[in-house]
Structure formats: structure tokens, C-alpha cells
Amino acid sequence: MKLYKTKTCAVVEHNNLYYAIHRDWQTLVNVDNLYQQLSELIATSPAGTDTLIKDIEAPMGPQQELWACGVTYLRSKVGRQEESKASGGADFYAKVYEADRPECFFKATAHRVVGHLAKVRIRKDSTWDVPEPELTLVVSSSGKIVGYTIGNDMSSRSIEGENPLYLPQAKTYDACAALGPCIYVTEQALSPSTSIAMQIARNGKTVFEGTITIDQMKRTVEELASFIYREASFPHGCFIMTGTGIVPGSDFTLQSGDEISISIDSIGTLKNTVQ
Ligand code: DO4
Ligand code: MG
Numbered sequence: 001m002k003l004y005k006t007k008t009c010a011v012v013e014h015n016n017l018y019y020a021i022h023r024d025w026q027t028l029v030n031v032d033n034l035y036q037q038l039s040e041l042i043a044t045s046p047a048g049t050d051t052l053i054k055d056i057e058a059p060m061g062p063q064q065e066l067w068a069c070g071v072t073y074l075r076s077k078v079g080r081q082e083e084s085k086a087s088g089g090a091d092f093y094a095k096v097y098e099a100d101r102p103e104c105f106f107k108a109t110a111h112r113v114v115g116h117l118a119k120v121r122i123r124k125d126s127t128w129d130v131p132e133p134e135l136t137l138v139v140s141s142s143g144k145i146v147g148y149t150i151g152n153d154m155s156s157r158s159i160e161g162e163n164p165l166y167l168p169q170a171k172t173y174d175a176c177a178a179l180g181p182c183i184y185v186t187e188q189a190l191s192p193s194t195s196i197a198m199q200i201a202r203n204g205k206t207v208f209e210g211t212i213t214i215d216q217m218k219r220t221v222e223e224l225a226s227f228i229y230r231e232a233s234f235p236h237g238c239f240i241m242t243g244t245g246i247v248p249g250s251d252f253t254l255q256s257g258d259e260i261s262i263s264i265d266s267i268g269t270l271k272n273t274v275q
Contacts, residue, residue, distance in 0.1 A: 001038060002182040002268070003029070003147070005115075007055035012038050013182070017047040026061030029138060030237040034146040035187045058115035058179040059138070059149055063236045066113055066177055068134070068153050069224045070103040071096050072217050072243030079247035083128075083161035092164050102219055104228050105167060107153065107241060108177050116181035119275040122254055123173055126156035129254040131272075132244035133198040133262040135190075135214055137221055138183050139238045143229040145221060147183040148190060150262050150270040151241040154178075157253075175275065178260075179239060184267040190214060194265045198246050201259040208252055212245035 001014040010021040010028055019042040021028065031037050060066065071077050077097040081090040096103045114120060122129040136151035154177060160170035192215035200208040224242055254260075254274050263269040 001035070001185050003038065003059070003185055004053055004182045005057045005059045006053065007057060011052045012042050013053070014042060018050055018052045019045040019047060020052050021045065026064060026236045029059075029061070029146070029183065030140050032140050032142055032144045032146065034140075035185050038185060056116045056181050058110070058113045059183045060110045060113055060179055060239060061236060062110050064110060064238060065234060066107045066109070066179070066239045066241070067228050068105055068107040068171070068241035069219075069243045070105065072102065072219050072224070073212065073245030074216070074218070075212070075245050075247050076243055080160070082250060083157050084164060087161065087163050089164040097218065102224055102227055104224070105171065108172055112172065112174055113177045113179055114175050114272065115179065116270055116272070118178065118272060119175060120152060120154050120178050120260070120272045121173065121175035121275045122154065122256075123156050123159070126158050126170075127253070128158035128161070129154070129156055130248055130252070131198065131200070131254065131260045131262070133196050133246055134241040134244050135194070135196060135221075135264060136179060137225060137240040137242065139225050139229070139234070139240055141234050141237050143225060145225060147185045148264075148267055149179050149183050149239070150181070150264050150267050151239070152178040152260060152262055152270065152272060153241050153244065178270055178272045180270050181268050186266075190266065196246065197263045199261045200254070201261075202255065202257070207258070208248045210246040210248070216245050217242065
């Protein structure tokens with residue numbers, strides 16, 4: 001089933017029926033048995049139509065954090081080695097790809113994250129920018145993966161490439177991430193053949209497209225979540241981006257007005273425009 005956060009309520013979509021749930025969002029999603037809880041709630045709620053799905057927000061509560069992992073796909077390692085060659089930083093990416101400990105970093109608090117159809121931003125002091133389409137885990141306070149959403153980890157390649165120590169500035173700024181359009185809630189693990197696709201359109205024409213399947217990821221999603229939860233507690237749960245496997249070529253940079261569409265099987269399509 002799919003769970004949407006709208007301006008007025010949570011909406012569950014199940015078997016083409018829609019149910020409005022009036023509960024505090026963070027309390028609703030931060031449970032280990034989310035699928036079962038939603039099944040029980042919709043069993044006693046009247047079914048409505050898809051008109052309930054309007055004014056979608058990012059599926060994140062105000063006290064939930066967004067973390068991210070990096071260099072989890074070969075393509076990300078190679079892309080970053082290229083961009084950091086001049087700074088001498090390329091070895092760091094090669095080493096972290098092979099190391100036991102993954103790259104995990106804090107990405108954003110809720111107020112820096114936008115939802116479906118909202119505008120993402122590129123930094124004014126950046127000259128080379130890309131969206132990063134990433135499977136994003138919804139994790140309860142106990143560390144259990146209870147759902148999946150789509151994430152866009154907007155990144156400045158010029159700033160990160162200048163020096164890997166600039167990573168927080170390359171990654172974290174206002175409207176630096178998009179999440180949505182919903183949380184896909186399932187009791188099963190995602191199929192390894194789950195596909196992530198990204199398309200970027202400029203003035204109505206496709207200027208980039210790429211796809212990858214999640215079985216190309218070097219690490220498991222449980223491994224990534226367990227490292228982030230190792231020495232940090234998340235009383236309200238946490239969202240974890242699992243890294244990008246799609247990196248446009250070095251000649252591509254985002255421009256204002258570009259339309260980014262990211263689709264992941266079973267979840268849907270997250271669309272955002274660059275401000
Ligand atoms: O190493 C820097 C960030 C990596 C990242 O965001 C990714 O691989 O998706
Ligand atoms: Mg990323």
C-alpha cells in the first residue's frame with residue numbers, strides 16, 4: 001500500500017481505494033508494524049476516491065532527520081573520482097567503496113526538504129550541479145525499515161570536487177532534497193530487479209535519462225541503516241537515502257527550469273523543477 005502526507009491528513013492508497021487518516025504523521029509512521037497498523041486503520045475508515053490526494057507534502061515529520069549514504073554504486077565512485085582528480089581526493093572514493101564502513105552523512109532537517117512538484121534549488125556559488133535519484137528508506141526509531149520512498153539528493157559537483165571536505169556545503173542547503181510522492185509500505189523486501197529511472201527535461205526536451213537496478217548496489221539496505229543507527233538515536237525515526245547509481249556525464253549541469261522526474265518501481269514518480 002502507499003501512504004501520502006497531504007496538507008490536511010495522511011492518505012492510504014490500497015487496491016485502488018483511498019482512506020483519509022487523521023493522525024499525527026510522525027506517530028503514525030514511526031512504528032515497527034506500519035503495514036499492519038495501516039491495514040487496521042483502513043478497515044474501520046470509509047473509502048474515498050483519489051481526489052483525497054491533493055497538496056502532497058514531503059513524507060517527513062518536523063523532528064525526523066534525513067541522512068544519506070554515498071559511493072554505494074560503482075557509477076558514483078567513478079563519477080566522484082573524475083570530479084576530484086585535480087584536488088587529489090580521488091583515493092577517498094575508491095577506498096570507501098571497498099571499506100567495511102560505508103559513507104554516511106547527515107543530509108537535512110525537514111525544513112530543507114521539499115515534496116512532490118515543489119522546487120529544488122541549486123546553490124548560487126556552485127557551477128556544476130546534478131540531481132541524485134536514490135531509493136530512500138523509511139526507518140522506525142528501533143531501526144526497522146518500514147517503507148520506501150523516492151529521494152533526490154541534490155548535489156554540487158563543483159564544490160565537492162574542489163575538496164571532499166566541502167561535502168556538507170555541496171550537499172546541505174535550502175531545498176537541497178526532495179522526497180515523495182508517497183511511502184510504499186510493504187512487509188516484503190523490494191525485488192532486486194527494482195529499477196530506478198531518472199529523466200531531466202529542458203524546454204520540453206529530454207536532456208538526460210538513465211536507469212539502474214537496485215541489485216547494482218554494493219551494500220544491503222539493512223547494512224546502511226545499521227551503520228547510521230550504530231551510535232545515533234532517532235526518537236521519531238529517520239529517512240535514509242541509499243546513494244546514487246545514476247550520474248550524468250561531466251558535460252551536464254542542471255539549469256534553472258529543468259524538470260527532474262525520478263521513478264522507482266512500486267513507489268511511483270517524484271517530479272520537481274529547479275528553481
Ligand atoms: O561522496 C559523496 C556523496 C556520495 C553520494 O551522495 C552518492 O553516492 O549518492
Ligand atoms: Mg547521493
